Amino acid sequence: MQPMNRVDRGLLAPGAYQTYSIAQPPDTLVRAACEEAGCVAWARGWQSTIDESTQLGAQQAAYIRTQSGRTFREQRTAAGLTVFVFEARQRCFTDHKTRPQLFAVRDGDWRGNPTGRTRQHARGSDWVEDFGEHQLRLIDQQQKG
Incomplete structure (x- = not known):
């Protein structure tokens, strides 16, 4: 010093x-909001690709659609996967600590x-x-x- x-x-x-x-x-360490933590997903938006043919994927998709409270668009890939496209400036799914x-x-x-x-x-x-x-x-x- x-x-x-x-x-x-x-x-x-x-x-x-x-x-x-x-x-x-x-x-x-304290829990921090996305904006405080400098979260890239919060700043730019993000995508989550989910395989709904699995039990975990079906649960994740159901949560996103009915309980997440996030704004998103849904798309399907040629492989049958679901892509959730989330808009910027909303809380992501990570618990940030700072x-x-x-x-x-x-x-x-x-x-x-x-x-x-x-x-x-x-x-x-x-x-x-x-x-x-x-x-x-x-x-x-x-x-x-």
């Missing part, structure tokens, strides 16, 4: 700072958090927006003197 670079001259009190961090807990990311903002700096105040954003985009707004406030304060 690379050592942290910190400027020690002209430091303000810790309470004058905010710390933005992204952490990823080790050994933690490691969660924690998007945090806390008062203070590396020396401590004097107020004890910490916020956690649910989405990375919210964290990025918060960080950008904070940067703009710093620029405004610097220009005002």
Whole structure:
């Protein structure tokens, strides 16, 4: 791990700072939606080819038709197989797992958090927006003197 670079001259009190961090807990997997997991089937759609002459194939086809809740078209191949063509932007049949990311903002700096105040954003985009707004406030304060 690379050592942290910190400027020690002209430091303000810790309470004058905010710390933005992204952490990823080790050994933690959570169920994720297709979009979060970057699922190609979700993004582009997919096809499932099923042999309905087998017991498993008949069960799979029945599930797709009556219980899956997915939007699809059915086609038949020359070999007698059923091809289900699923549209993009719908949940696929895979249970995706991903490691969660924690998007945090806390008062203070590396020396401590004097107020004890910490916020956690649910989405990375919210964290990025918060960080950008904070940067703009710093620029405004610097220009005002």
